[in-house]
Amino acid sequence: MRRWNGWGDETTVVELPSHGEAFLAELIGPGQALADASLEQVLAKVPASRLSAHPLVSLDAEARLRHARGQSLADWLAMRSGEFGVFPDGVAFPESAAQIRQLLAWASQQDLIVIAYGGGTSVAGHINPQASDKPVLTLSLERMGKLIEIDDDSLIATFGPGANGPQVESQLRARGYTLGHYPQSWELSTLGGWVASRSSGQQSLRYGRIEQLFAGGKVETFAGTLEIPSFPASAAGPDLRELLLGSEGRFGIISEVKVRISRLAEQENFYAVFMPDWQQALAGIRRLAQARVPLSMLRLSNAGETRTQLALAGHPQQIAWLEKYLALRGAREGKCMLTFGVTGSRTQNGASLKQAKALLKGFGGVFSGTLLGKKWVENRFRFPYLRHGLWSAGYAVDTLETATDWSNVDSLLNKVEVSLRDGLGEEGERVHVFTHLSHVYGEGSSIYTTYVFRPGNSYEQALARWQRLKHAASQTIVANGGTISHQHGVGRDHAPYLAVEKGELGMAALKALSAHFDPEQRLAPGVLLEQ
Amino acid sequence: MRRWNGWGDETTVVELPSHGEAFLAELIGPGQALADASLEQVLAKVPASRLSAHPLVSLDAEARLRHARGQSLADWLAMRSGEFGVFPDGVAFPESAAQIRQLLAWASQQDLIVIAYGGGTSVAGHINPQASDKPVLTLSLERMGKLIEIDDDSLIATFGPGANGPQVESQLRARGYTLGHYPQSWELSTLGGWVASRSSGQQSLRYGRIEQLFAGGKVETFAGTLEIPSFPASAAGPDLRELLLGSEGRFGIISEVKVRISRLAEQENFYAVFMPDWQQALAGIRRLAQARVPLSMLRLSNAGETRTQLALAGHPQQIAWLEKYLALRGAREGKCMLTFGVTGSRTQNGASLKQAKALLKGFGGVFSGTLLGKKWVENRFRFPYLRHGLWSAGYAVDTLETATDWSNVDSLLNKVEVSLRDGLGEEGERVHVFTHLSHVYGEGSSIYTTYVFRPGNSYEQALARWQRLKHAASQTIVANGGTISHQHGVGRDHAPYLAVEKGELGMAALKALSAHFDPEQRLAPGVLLEQ
Structure with missing residues (x-):
């Protein structure tokens, strides 16, 4: 069953290995675990619905609770503390376009707000109902998956x-x-x-x-x-x-x-290459993208992320051997892990692999074979579960991301990392920050930064810390030539920063479109556009 | 100097070879040449401008004449006959964004219509002024090319x-x-x-x-x-x-x-392959696109275009030898010429060429080497000049295009060709029609059709024939799952057909955007959106 207060299925548990805990404790101090609310406690808080009955709409308290929050760190803190805030007044489960149209007509007639709900995985506040005089109907598409x-x-x-x-x-x-x-x-x-x-x-x-x-x-x-x-x-x-x-x-x-x-491709393989330092790594990955080498995946961890990943990987003895081997070949302290994939026919993959290896070798890359590539494939969807392991150990983790042109990647990445690393300095609290580039283009790259911090002594303190960090990084991104989102979207959390890149006239154009399609402004008000 | 009544530079002359003339005469009858108007005759028809003086605006009659029409066949007939229709009242030549803003402010104050003019190469009526109570200012960007x-x-x-x-x-x-x-x-x-x-x-x-x-x-x-x-x-x-x-x-x-x-790529080559028939050719090119073989150009002529190109190519003796060679290898009557390019490093191009050859061989392709590929490069921008050669010989030529999904390419292509081939049937007049696919995607392809017909005895008759053919083909395209344009745009000529693909609500959204950016509707009214 899906977790009501966290990520994924209840049967999947990812714990932080004990050496990982020690690694973090040394970096930012011992963990500070906060107590979780129980489902029963939260269910007791769900208020009466303001909706009248409709055959397609559930007014059930647990359904409403399960559609109230997404997966941002603010959502996480709300769910863990039990302070959910606003619940939708009901959840509809249409099974056809005709039923969606019927629900929209009903929403118009009943003067409702309507929020579309897919998987509820937003990390930017897309699906959270806001306090409103109008009842809120969340419209889940889960029965339309065929x-x-x-x-x-x-x-x-x-x-x-x-x-x-x-x-x-x-x-x-x-x-x-x-x-x-x-x-x-x-x-x-x-x-x-x-x-x-x-x-x-x-x-x-x-x-x-x-x-x-x-x-x-x-x-x-x-x-x-x-x-x-x-x-x-x-x-x-x-x-x-x-x-x-x-x-x-x-x-x-x-x-x-x-x-x-x-x-389906005939063959798919993933490989890891260790680059001797960040500048060589950056030059190499940029060249790979601009030379149009037909790879299917390309990801570069900076030195901080590489060190963290190796520390949290488990199997410390194997990692020690790997590091010895890499050091002999020139990839020592400051090394950066680059992972790439080839997908296609055997002929295509052979040609792509040959080009990629030759090009990266020119930038000092040490090819480590397919083992770490296989690990990446095994763990590719596991990261969101790690929030649970870290939380139990007393740490909060969040990620944020942007994209910018190559000439600005290094500079923006550093500024974002600094804004987070120093973000709780006033409290004398350290933040562990690391970054990878996961989507590269000829023009530039995405920048994906993870930050780990201690929640403090209460949920209020944890939320205040997150808000401070999130605002510092978001402000840094838009003031320095990054987009407020490369992949997470705008939602409510990024909406205040959007006008910097869209401009006044561009924002007004989007509002004109919103008014055209939704004249009474019933659809997810406050999402994307602040009004 | 650029031609005032046709395509390109006056010094470039492309004539129809005599055997090409014989080829067309056999297919659709002997040519019917119409007399051209002279520049002096047309200049005498340019009316007085309704604009007041502005330092950035020329009211010169020849400048206005040279910015009055684009390059559609209707434009061609207007220019050749000297019946230009409406001329802009003036042509502005701004040199900066600030000057553009100044001109827009002036247009607002003087209650003008404004038409942006780049190279004047539209084949869909984008830059043609329409009769209006408001004076028309054409805004040429030719001084902003740095x-x-x-x-x-x-x-x-x-x-x-x-x-x-x-x-x-x-x-x-x-x-x-x-x-x-x-x-x-x-x-x-x-x-x-x-x-x-x-x-x-x-x-x-x-x-x-x-x-x-x-x-x-x-x-x-x-x-x-x-x-x-x-x-x-x-x-x-x-x-x-x-x-x-x-x-x-x-x-x-x-x-x-x-x-x-x-x-700039290290190397670039183009090759021609002859496919034994249209169905094999279509299957082969689709597979090439869907297998993501990294080619830089891919173009497939149907049997009608292949035959026409070989007939009009010049060097009939060389072509005869080529056809003998192809026949021995299995590409006889009904063969289709496929041209492809590889651009990149030598390694990349070697790998791409190998994949393309192997794949096309599987569909019966006969590889003819680089000679015809080189010819294609030499002549790639020459085709628009051929309208002159055909016109002198008494033939009108036009092209039109669409794109559709692969499952519909063959069917739509046939319907478009039939709509043109039979389009003048009531008059007992034949039309020569042929087609190529020039832009291929995993999902589908563009369809680019050329049609040659006789203008009849007068410009009025020529225009009426063109309108009948253009309407028949455009109607066929949108009624059968094609987009009204893959590459030429909408302009005025395609605007009546746009609503079929955009839908009523989509058209209204575009109108809302137009009203947002241009509240007084001064910019190119009638282009893209009929109102």
Whole structure:
């Protein structure tokens, strides 16, 4: 069963190894565990619903509780403390586009706020109801997860919007296909959510971001149904797909999604290369991206992340041997782990591997083979579970991300790390910070930073610390040429920072679109656009 | 000097070879040449301007004449007959964003219509002034063609919007870079025009369409300046770049363009392969695209185009030997020419060529080496000049295009060809029609059809024939799952067909954006959106 107050399935438990705990204690001090609220305690707090009965809507307290918060660290603290804040007044489970339209009509008639809910994995406050005079209806798409049809010639699959990662892949793999979209949240997040929030997957280098995968579909809005046909490309005016991508539930409810799929590749392998230092690593990965070497994944950990990963990896003896070997070959203190994947035919993969190895060798890279690559594949969706292990040990962990042009990557990365590392300095509290680049482009790269801090003595203190850190980093990002999000979206948490990059006129254009599709402003008010 | 009544530079003359004339005469009857008007005759028809004087605006009759029409066949007939229709009241030549803003303010104050003019190469009526109570100011960007800066790390170049193809490439190549964007109109069309009309180049398979190349920039609108920063990717809400791409001068005047450039490749080669028949050719090219073989260009002529190209190629003796060789290897009547390019390092190109040859051999392809590939490179921008040669011989030629998913390519292509081939059947007039696929994607392909017909005995008859053919094909395209344009844009000529693919709600969204950026509706009214 899915956890009501954390990530993923209850049966998956990821603990922090004891040497990992010692590593963190040395860096930022011993952990400070806070007590969790129980489900019963929270259920007792769910207020009476303000909704009248509707056959498609559940007013059940536990359903409302389970759709009240996402997965940001603020959500985590709310769930763990039991102080959930606002609950939706009801949760609807439509099974068709017609039922979505029926629910929207009802919302209009009953004067409701409507929040679209996919997998509830937002880390930016997309699905959290806010206090409002109007009752809030959360609209879960979980019963609309079926593969509807496949066009085998055009490699287009049509899905319901509620299909989560495993549902998408299992239905496609049974017919020899893959979508190849693997965000970290893949186990729970959904196709409709990926489209609405401009999601990016770990193998976007081969398969593309959701912008490239999304071919068309249907959206139910308060102004009618928008149907976007699939074309391989078009010059017929602005692309309506791109209006929907990133609209975050403000324009309508996605009721059908067409995606570009691929035949399953003959072969896929992942490799790790250790680069002697950050500057060489950065130059090497940039060159790989700009030389269009056809890799399927490319990820570079900075020295801090490399050290942390090796320390938390388990098997300290094996790691010690690896480090000895690397040191002999020139990758010592300050080394950076670069992971890459090749996916395709054996011929293609052979050619790609050869090019990548030769190029990285020119930047001092030490090739370590497939073992760590295999580890990466095994653990690719495990990271969100680690929040539990860290929490039990008395540490809070969060991640944030941006993207910028190559000429600014190093500078922005450093500023973001410093803003976090020094963020609790006034309290004399240390923060452990490390970073990787996980999505590289010819023009630049994403920057993905993890930070670990101690929650302090109370939930209030923990939340205040997080808010201070989050604001410092967000402010640093937009003031220094980064986008406020490369992959997590805007939601409520990033909305105050959006105008810096969109400009006044751009924000007004988005508001004009929101007013066009949702004249009474019922859809997720405050998400994406502050008003 | 640029021709005032046709394509390109006056010194470039492409004539129809005599055996080509015989080929066409047999297919659709002997040519019917019509007399051309002279420049003096047309200049005498330019009416007095309704504009008051402005230091940045020319009221000169020849300048107004030279900015009155684009390059559609309707434009051609207007220019050749001397019946230009409406002339702009003046042409402005701003040299900076500040001057563009000054001109927009003046237009507002003087109650003018404003039309942005890049290279004047539209084949869909984008830049043609319409009869209006308000004077029309055409705003040419030709003095804003400079390279402003290059970010060598991020491979981003910033240009003025008026840089045409040769200006873009010469300024980049001097520093070791290329944009790699080569639409057929490359000699005259401009960067700003490419962005505004969602242009696609012949090597988009490697470099991407303009959507992928356009990284950001500035637009001067009646509601203020929109500045779009460059990010490699972003999940921060809908992408404002995508609003601008395809907006066709309805939202504002582009004053600066940032593009993603590439280092010049080590090596580039083009090859021709003859496929035994259309079905094998179609299956082969689809498989090449879906297998992600890293080619830089891929183009497939159907049997009709292959036959026509070989007939019009010149060197009939060489062609006869080629056909004998191909027949021995299995490519006889009905054969289809496939051209592909590889661009990159020697290693990459070797690997790509090997994969492409092996794959196409599996579909019966006969590899003919690089000779015809070299011919293609030599002649890649020559086709628009051929309209002159055909016209002198008494034939009118036009092209039109669409894109659709692979499952629909063959069917739609046939329907479009039939709509043209039978389009003048009531008059007992034959039309010669042939097609190629020039932009292929995993999902589907563009379809680019050329049709040659006789103009009849008068310009009125020629225009009526063209209108009948254009309408029949456009109607066929949108009624059968094609986009009204893959690369030429919407303009005025395609605007009546746009609602079929955008839907009522989508059209209203585009109108809401137009009203947002241009509240008094001064910018190119009737272009893209019929109102």
